Amino acid sequence: MRREHPVFRAAGEAERVIFIWDDAYLSEQGWTLKRLVFVYECACAMGAEVVRGDTLAVLKGLGTERVYVAESLNPFVRTVAEGLRACGIEVTTVAEEPFVMLRKGGELGRFFRYWSRAQRSAMQPDAGLTRENLFGQDG
Amino acid sequence: MERLRTDFASREELSAYIRELTPWALGEACSTEGGRSAAQRALARVQPAAYARTRNFGDGQVTRLSAYIRHGVVSLNEVRNRALECVPRAEDAEKLIQELAWRDYWQRVRAEHPQWMWSDIEPYKTGFDAAEYGLELPPDIAEGRTGVACLDYFIGELKVTGYLHNHARMYLAAYVVHFRRVRWQAGAKWFLEHLLDGDLASNNLSWQWVASTFSNKPYVFNLENVTRYFGKTVDVRPESNRELDASYEELDSRLFPRLGGMRGVR
Numbered sequence: 303m304r305r306e307h308p309v310f311r312a313a314g315e316a317e318r319v320i321f322i323w324d325d326a327y328l329s330e331q332g333w334t335l336k337r338l339v340f341v342y343e344c345a346c347a348m349g350a351e352v353v354r355g356d357t358l359a360v361l362k363g364l365g366t367e368r369v370y371v372a373e374s375l376n377p378f379v380r381t382v383a384e385g386l387r388a389c390g391i392e393v394t395t396v397a398e399e400p401f402v403m404l405r406k407g408g409e410l411g412r413f414f415r416y417w418s419r420a421q422r423s424a425m426q427p428d429a430g431l432t433r434e435n436l437f438g439q440d441g
Numbered sequence: 442m443e444r445l446r447t448d449f450a451s452r453e454e455l456s457a458y459i460r461e462l463t464p465w466a467l468g469e470a471c472s473t474e475g476g477r478s479a480a481q482r483a484l485a486r487v488q489p490a491a492y493a494r495t496r497n498f499g500d501g502q503v504t505r506l507s508a509y510i511r512h513g514v515v516s517l518n519e520v521r522n523r524a525l526e527c528v529p530r531a532e533d534a535e536k537l538i539q540e541l542a543w544r545d546y547w548q549r550v551r552a553e554h555p556q557w558m559w560s561d562i563e564p565y566k567t568g569f570d571a572a573e574y575g576l577e578l579p580p581d582i583a584e585g586r587t588g589v590a591c592l593d594y595f596i597g598e599l600k601v602t603g604y605l606h607n608h609a610r611m612y613l614a615a616y617v618v619h620f621r622r623v624r625w626q627a628g629a630k631w632f633l634e635h636l637l638d639g640d641l642a643s644n645n646l647s648w649q650w651v652a653s654t655f656s657n658k659p660y661v662f663n664l665e666n667v668t669r670y671f672g673k674t675v676d677v678r679p680e681s682n683r684e685l686d687a688s689y690e691e692l693d694s695r696l697f698p699r700l701g702g703m704r705g706v707r
């Protein structure tokens with residue numbers, strides 16, 4: 303949740319930034335008030351429109367042909383994206399800036415195995431990538 | 442489609458508004474401010490060299506960036522870049538960068554094995570079967586009245602601030618799983634309700650690490666360890682922390698009687 307996230311670069315100028323306050327989703331998370339306040343404050347600070355409703359219904363109701371979303375491991379985000387695609391809305395998922403480029407080497411394994419493949423890249427600004435590569439990683 | 446307010450005169454006003462929106466939510470707002478400017482202020486305070494020296498201590502120079510990182514308000518890349526900028530030699534930032542890498546690592550584990558988030562990855566290496574662990578978090582833990590002063594202090598902090606130092610998280614997790622013999626899932630769920638940085642991968646996999654379902658031996662601690670790292674800020678008197686006041690040998694035989702003192706060398 304920041305305007306510097308590559309998803310905004312991908313969406314370009316015409317974007318409308320929407321944060322959906324989905325009561326059903328949020329109450330399922332079981333978060334206490336402090337986290338809800340924190341998250342809401344982040345959305346306001348980012349200059350997003352905050353819209354209340356069911357995520358899929360809100361997005362469908364926008365009448366837009368294309369939605370950009372930040373990549374996430376959250377299965378809910380995938381379900382929503384599938385729901386949008388099913389009604390003909392194009393969904394572009396944009397990855398976060400990479401933190402490391404792992405050297406090739408099979409399975410992830412435990413942390414120190416990962417670190418031996420990650421260290422060189424991790425110790426360089428922008429993971430040792432050029433700015434172009436850094437932001438060109440559409441998912 | 443209902444548009445919600447985004448202009449507030451104060452944080453109090455914002456909190457009151459959210460309370461009305463979410464009458465089901467428990468607890469109170471906390472003092473950690475959301476948003477990019479607050480995150481940038483925290484980022485500007487990062488001191489990689491001091492971090493490397495003091496991060497294990499309760500009053501050490503940790504970054505407190507976790508809630509911002511978790512919610513994408515700053516990226517791991519930005520924190521790493523900032524860390525490299527403010528040290529004369531890259532090695533001086535390595536400890537911090539390695540901790541950032543732990544987050545990246547847990548996310549990758551989750552991406553590869555989403556089914557690991559709530560199930561035991563391996564059996565417990567405690568001498569006990571998973572079925573021998575309680576399913577629910579005991580109410581005295583949830584309420585912070587375990588009778589162990591330092592733990593009750595940490596629980597209060599978790600509930601009020603939504604943040605805990607890494608060591609305090611390890612202590613509470615070890616207490617829940619090993620001292621009280623409750624499944625890690627119950628504790629992980631409890632943490633996720635309270636932590637502003639609550640993250641399925643970092644949290645649940647760390648709980649599994651403490652529990653030994655994702656490590657080779659259970660993590661335990663004693664009062665001496667708490668005293669070393671938190672002695673300046675927390676009540677660590679033996680009379681208020683009896684359950685923890687023991688040597689590791691004593692704890693091993695008390696907590697893992699079936700292992701015959703073979704929990705492994707720390």
Ligand SMILES: Cc1cc2nc3c(=O)[nH]c(=O)nc-3n(C[C@H](O)[C@H](O)[C@H](O)COP(=O)(O)OP(=O)(O)OC[C@H]3O[C@@H](n4cnc5c(N)ncnc54)[C@H](O)[C@@H]3O)c2cc1C
Nearest residue numbers: 503504505506507540541543544607610639640643644647
């Ligand atoms: C039982 C348990 C539960 C945890 N639950 C969470 C959680 O829900 N969310 C979460 O972000 N972290 C979790 N952690 C990891 C760690 O405790 C916190 O990330 C850290 O304490 C946050 O404080 P900080 O920002 O001051 O960290 P710093 O020490 O300043 O580290 C900087 C950043 O690196 C990352 N980081 C550091 N250590 C770890 C680690 N061990 N694992 C993953 N990332 C790390 C975090 O993003 C952190 O903000 C948990 C650890 C344990 C033992």
